[in-house]
Amino acid sequence: MFSLDTIVQGLLLGGLYALFAAGLSLVFGIMRLVNLAHGDLIVLGAYLILGLGTVTGMNPFVAALIAMPLMFALGWLLQTRLLNRVLGEDILPPLLVTFGLSVVIQNGLLAAFTADSRKLAAGPVESASVAVGPVQMGVMPVMSLATAVAVILGLNLLFYRTALGRAFRATSDDAVTAQLMGIRPQRIFAMATGIALVVAAIAALYLGTRANFDPSIGPARLLYAFEAVIIGGLGSLWGTLAGGVVIGLAQTMGAAINPEWQILAGHVAFVLILMVRPRGLFPRAID
Amino acid sequence: MMKTSFPAYRPLALAVLCAAALALVPLIGPRAVVQDLFGILCLLVLALNWNMLAGFAGLVSVGQQAFVGIGAYTMFAAVILFGLDPLAGVLLGGLVAMALAVPVACFVFRLNGAYFAIGTWVAAEIARLGLGQWKALGGGTGTSLPKGTTRDMLGVGPVKEWLGVSSAAASDILLYWLALGLVLVTLGVSWAFLRSRMGLGLQAIRDNAMAARAVGVDPVRLKALVFLLTAFGTGLCGGLLFIQITRITPDAAFSLLDWTAFVLFVVVIGGIGTLPGPIVGVVVFYALERLLSDYGSAYLIVLGLFGIAVMLFARRGLWGSLSGRTGLELLPLGHRAPASASAVRP
Numbered sequence: 302m303f304s305l306d307t308i309v310q311g312l313l314l315g316g317l318y319a320l321f322a323a324g325l326s327l328v329f330g331i332m333r334l335v336n337l338a339h340g341d342l343i344v345l346g347a348y349l350i351l352g353l354g355t356v357t358g359m360n361p362f363v364a365a366l367i368a369m370p371l372m373f374a375l376g377w378l379l380q381t382r383l384l385n386r387v388l389g390e391d392i393l394p395p396l397l398v399t400f401g402l403s404v405v406i407q408n409g410l411l412a413a414f415t416a417d418s419r420k421l422a423a424g425p426v427e428s429a430s431v432a433v434g435p436v437q438m439g440v441m442p443v444m445s446l447a448t449a450v451a452v453i454l455g456l457n458l459l460f461y462r463t464a465l466g467r468a469f470r471a472t473s474d475d476a477v478t479a480q481l482m483g484i485r486p487q488r489i490f491a492m493a494t495g496i497a498l499v500v501a502a503i504a505a506l507y508l509g510t511r512a513n514f515d516p517s518i519g520p521a522r523l524l525y526a527f528e529a530v531i532i533g534g535l536g537s538l539w540g541t542l543a544g545g546v547v548i549g550l551a552q553t554m555g556a557a558i559n560p561e562w563q564i565l566a567g568h569v570a571f572v573l574i575l576m577v578r579p580r581g582l583f584p585r586a587i588d
Numbered sequence: 589m590m591k592t593s594f595p596a597y598r599p600l601a602l603a604v605l606c607a608a609a610l611a612l613v614p615l616i617g618p619r620a621v622v623q624d625l626f627g628i629l630c631l632l633v634l635a636l637n638w639n640m641l642a643g644f645a646g647l648v649s650v651g652q653q654a655f656v657g658i659g660a661y662t663m664f665a666a667v668i669l670f671g672l673d674p675l676a677g678v679l680l681g682g683l684v685a686m687a688l689a690v691p692v693a694c695f696v697f698r699l700n701g702a703y704f705a706i707g708t709w710v711a712a713e714i715a716r717l718g719l720g721q722w723k724a725l726g727g728g729t730g731t732s733l734p735k736g737t738t739r740d741m742l743g744v745g746p747v748k749e750w751l752g753v754s755s756a757a758a759s760d761i762l763l764y765w766l767a768l769g770l771v772l773v774t775l776g777v778s779w780a781f782l783r784s785r786m787g788l789g790l791q792a793i794r795d796n797a798m799a800a801r802a803v804g805v806d807p808v809r810l811k812a813l814v815f816l817l818t819a820f821g822t823g824l825c826g827g828l829l830f831i832q833i834t835r836i837t838p839d840a841a842f843s844l845l846d847w848t849a850f851v852l853f854v855v856v857i858g859g860i861g862t863l864p865g866p867i868v869g870v871v872v873f874y875a876l877e878r879l880l881s882d883y884g885s886a887y888l889i890v891l892g893l894f895g896i897a898v899m900l901f902a903r904r905g906l907w908g909s910l911s912g913r914t915g916l917e918l919l920p921l922g923h924r925a926p927a928s929a930s931a932v933r934p
Binding site for chain 1: 643648650695698699701702703705706707709710711712713717718720721728843844849852853856862884885886888889891892893895896899900903
């Protein structure tokens, strides 16, 4: 029915989507914040890496290392100055603020960099491929899946093995009680958004090296990422990886039947899974 | 705080006056103004509908472009495939949008809060990509209305003769009046609905879901009703809009920016959860657009920042803040307390 190649490509694409989704999943799981600007923040990260690379002549992988603390700072500022003020019972204010932010970032990038497509040049590794048995795999897609697994492993270690992670989980479960135990939710939230944007910088690296990007592509990437988070279940990082793989597989399988059905197949898979399991596959937290 | 509301007839008189003034615009204004105002009136219809959804029923949808696109595509199908009049197509568009809202509701009503928002967006994307497969209507690259469609549209002839203008101008004027009519009907129906027993239930759910259920209000039934009715209104508006645009592509008909983002900003800036809010919002939107039209993307940046500022500093929007400060109420939704309650004194 579907060739082994299709399935492998789907898995690898899923890795990229999981990378887009990991930061979102963290923020969504801890503070139920629907960050509609996450896709645009990833694109912003890609331009940041591009800019650093152009100015200093660095390889994008090195530039990404410098972009990561900058993105952390941006996330911290964003959360403390803006998002903490609108978080609450009502989901509308944060939704609208991040929506406004999305429009501002998109058009800011458009004004600064024009609508031209850009790409991060990573050198010969871009076109390199490895043969595993009968299947040819690009080195970059394999690296993005490996990075996604590493990022989620890292986030899970942080989440379940450190004091910060304990604070994350406590705030996610019950922010009021966590506050009684001496945790300051607002600082925890700022940490979480900072880390989410570090992950966004990593995602930006792969977004920019694997394909062209321009200021307008954020929302579509955001939607795939959200689908991955929701399919995976609230607060489950491994679930997000699984969700990304589901979307990736559905897209490549759809494309194998008819190239025009690629994106549609991903969305249909999302709807079908939510019809059966409205809370996703592996929900950890209660929404 | 005591709220002073005008006697009921005054806002009504004001509304009639405004509507009459707007209705007269095509008789004196140039055609470009009529076309511009048509777009603004359509935006207002979308905003009134989204305000009912998000502001009163608590259904924060970011996928209303689905119903604009479905209404528009239905109108195109009616004209191109079945040779119907475009206005019949508009009506059909509203009905089809409402019919398709049923399966969409079956899916998104299983989801809560943020999941609901994302679910509606995915539904709209599915509709966009699905209709992009419809080869008879041009597939992904879209198609245009046949030449002369708007000239032969129902009602264009009489308007042309009566005002002595060209066919093209007559069709613009007719569409403008229809959009104005749709605004007034939407406003009237919204007001009547919110003042009714069902509307009271809806606002009770918004204010305290538990207490509302305890007195026998069924939230799902009421919210589903609002979802279907707003899909109808949004679908009608989509059909009207695309008669004037005359060309359809899936990306334009299901544009998140044009049919949902702008609408969100209009409602939020004006004042979500109030009836005059969207009207104030649309006026501000129009003014901003005029002021910043030469600066391209700066306009959207200002709009985004304005929306964020409202959420930070005046969450009830311009109208909500004004009405909160002054006690002024146009189109009041409150009910007088029953007389017997004030009669009981210790």
